[in-house]
Amino acid sequence: MMSVEGTIRRVNGGAAKLSVAPLEDTSTFKNRAYAALKEVIVSLNIYDQPNEVRLDERQLAQSLGVSRTPVREAMAQLEREGFVHSVPRRGIYVVRKTKREVIEMIQVWAALESLAARLITMHASDEEIARLRQMFASFEEGQDAPHAKLDEYSEVNIQFHQTIIAMGGNGILVNLAENLFTHMRMIRRKTIGEEDRADRSIQDHLAIIQALEARDTAGAEVLVRNHALGLADHVARFADYLE
Structure with missing residues (x-):
């Protein structure tokens, strides 16, 4: 299993954003982006975060060293599994269960x-x-x-x-x-x-x-x-x- 570490940073006092390390192996971009993002989300201790954690598709693609397409596909899969949710005109956020x-x-x-x-x-x-x-x-x-x-x-x-x-x-x-x-x-x-x-x-x-x-x-x-x-x-x- 790959080891991925994630950090959270604040931008202009707003919602938290996710930072991830670039992928070392660029094969099977969608699957690797999905695995990397899922592992980071699980490691975030989301219920200890005072604010919503927003996922910036462009920033994540740059951090992972891939195009936005595999990140978008990974996000769609993560949303189907209930880990993230998209908000029109606002972006994609990590899900906090009720x-x-x-x-x-x-x-x-x-x-x-x-x-x-x-x-x-x-x-x-x-x-x-x-x-x-x-x-x-x-x-x-x-x-x-x-x-x-x-x-x-x-x-x-x-x-x-x-x-x-x-x-x-x-x-x-x-x-x-x-x-x-x-x-x-x-x-x-x-x-x-x-x-x-x-x-x-x-x-x-x-x-x-x-x-x-x-x-x-x-x-x-x-x-x-x-x-x-x-x-x-x-x-x-x-x-x-x-x-």
Whole structure:
């Protein structure tokens, strides 16, 4: 996977604009522009931004070192996937989901991930499940608390949920979850440091892993679903920064 870093700059005190590095490889312009822009958007912590983030097609094409056509095509695809939206005579902006939309996404994710957990207990190897526990080795009791290394824990948290879906071994499930999780990744990064979610999160994760190790199909399914719905409840109660 390519590594792309994005920054936000203000222009004349107005809406924020996105800055990206030029593409090193100019093959398959549309696909590479799409991948680069999507990765940058996901990395922006959009829910921490006080203003809308505007995407300047001309500036992005110059930054990426390509013509405006692949950028325009990439923008169209990103708009279909719900990451950006175009406003007539104003431009294209990164989408900030409403509270209702975020909660609905989490509810759907809860259903998908709980199904994946069920499939893991029936089909995954002991070695695959053991790798889930290894993710949290440095955060367990007696080691560094998750809130002490919040950025690191946030990435492990995201990796854990992606791995649960992948380990289910159902290709259709993976495809259904892919873009949904990309949207959720942004809200997970924002919420993990709120209240005491980091500490509670690792306890939930370890309980889920224990149920998977025990091949407790019903228990793993319930634990995964309740963990996701706990995030939905947190958003409903505390995410006042969402409309």
